[in-house]
Amino acid sequence: MSSREPMWYCHECHAEMRPIMAPDPRCASCHGTFVEKIENPQDDPREFAMHGPGGDDVPELDQFVMGLHQLLAHPRPRSPTPRPSSPGTSPTRSGVRIELSRSRPGAGLSTFIIGGPNTLGRAPGDRDRDRDGPHLPGSPMFMRRNSGDRDPDNAIAGNVMMQYLISMLSQRPGQRGGDPLGGFGGLFGPSFGDMDGGRWGDYVFSQDALDQIMTQLMENSNAHRPVPAPEDVVNKLPREILEIGSPLLEKDCAVCKEQFKLGTEDPDEQVVVTLPCKHPFHEPCIMPWLKSSGTCPVCRYQLVAQPSQEHGPGSPPHTGGSSGRPGSPPNNRSRSPGAGGSGGGGGGGGLLSSLLSHLGGGGGSSGQSRSQSNANNNRDRDSEHLPGSWSEPVD
């Protein structure tokens, strides 16, 4: 290799060649784009494939990720530390750097530099020693030593990039959002189960990853989540034990849809809780609901102020609405025939009219409740946006 022009190594077909520049470097034998310039003959990329912790049957990329992982698990020490005499045996070696060149059609040659320069925490003689010593199996071969001419400031960026890369590669299939690298997760998932401690997903470098972050953010947002009723409010609700002649015996519990009756198997079902809006429920039916949402299931009367609802706290109950079949929804405000809806036809008639009266504010009692919560309403409408979209908070 006396030529001044270094040879290149193809990671796809493992050939050593001079690449075709078209204009990005491509392997002369397989036309792959994962090619690497062999700048330092001592640092032959083929060693990377031949040695490694997993033996020959481990896929190359696996070793690569294992190495990265090792690197992260043993971060570069801040101050110079005694180094083992045999370089390459310790994963805590400082100042490692990985350089990957990859050309993409139309995007030119991109080089990923992972890891920091070796100028920190290293004795000046270290580099030469490293070059001399053979790389032992078990050390990440691809941790190229820095040739020393890089800007030391890229250390942080390199680490971030590395963390990102690992977090992408180690994603397990079946995780929500899928695997951005399409399938790599299956290779590496099991060996990286201990990665949950880090927050490596904090940095994104692609649209795809950004989308995923946005999705996660949306899912975790609890701005519109119902507020449970406080315990003291729940405890103060009037309770009544059913007895012969009670007018409750003619009513239904809207949660289980059963009529109140005496002598039930479950003694708890003899206890009826009546909400301030006068809607009665079996105690075991309403309690779990109030723990998830402090509202009346029938009329949405708010026992505790709820976020971004149309009705303000304590707005009068909207009765008269669910008059249709037993299963009709009380007053769902969206996803319903909007103003001027052409009518659902069929069995939705009773429901439709109740919805329309609610939405349009045309109905008697509902109109009143709407005007009372007008301020709230307008605010809500100002911030209207399409459902399911990721929009900025307006207020």
Place this chain on the structure above:
Amino acid sequence: MAAIASRRLAKELKEIHTQGCPVGIQLLSADNFEEWHLSLEVMGESQYQGEVFALKFRFESQYPISAPAVQFIVNERYTSPVHPHVYSNGHICASILGNEWSPVLSVIGVCVTLQSMLASCKKKERPPDNDRYVRHAPDNPKQTRFHYHDDTV
């Protein structure tokens, strides 16, 4: 499955069998208290004339305290209706299936609401973020926290 859930679902099922479903809605399968399938058709004049869709309901043990997971079935036989609140993977952005769910609602109640939602649609189009959502959507639509503010469709 908690007793309250199976009792409630048994009652709903009995009602479907005795009273029948509203026009345009049919029970396809309800072999257990975990997953039911129903077909949905918009009657009368609408954007979806002649189209029949299928809905999948999945119930948790907390039903009806927790909303069922409802989505349109997308397979060789059924497609997801093209609607501004329905994603191409069948997920539905409807507040009553999320934070405006109420235990007063029922399987048939949800079907009727979705039927009305389709009936009132004026323009068949996908949600603007369909591609992005579908790419990363969780299997269970209940894991998605949709933003619902648009009452007009």
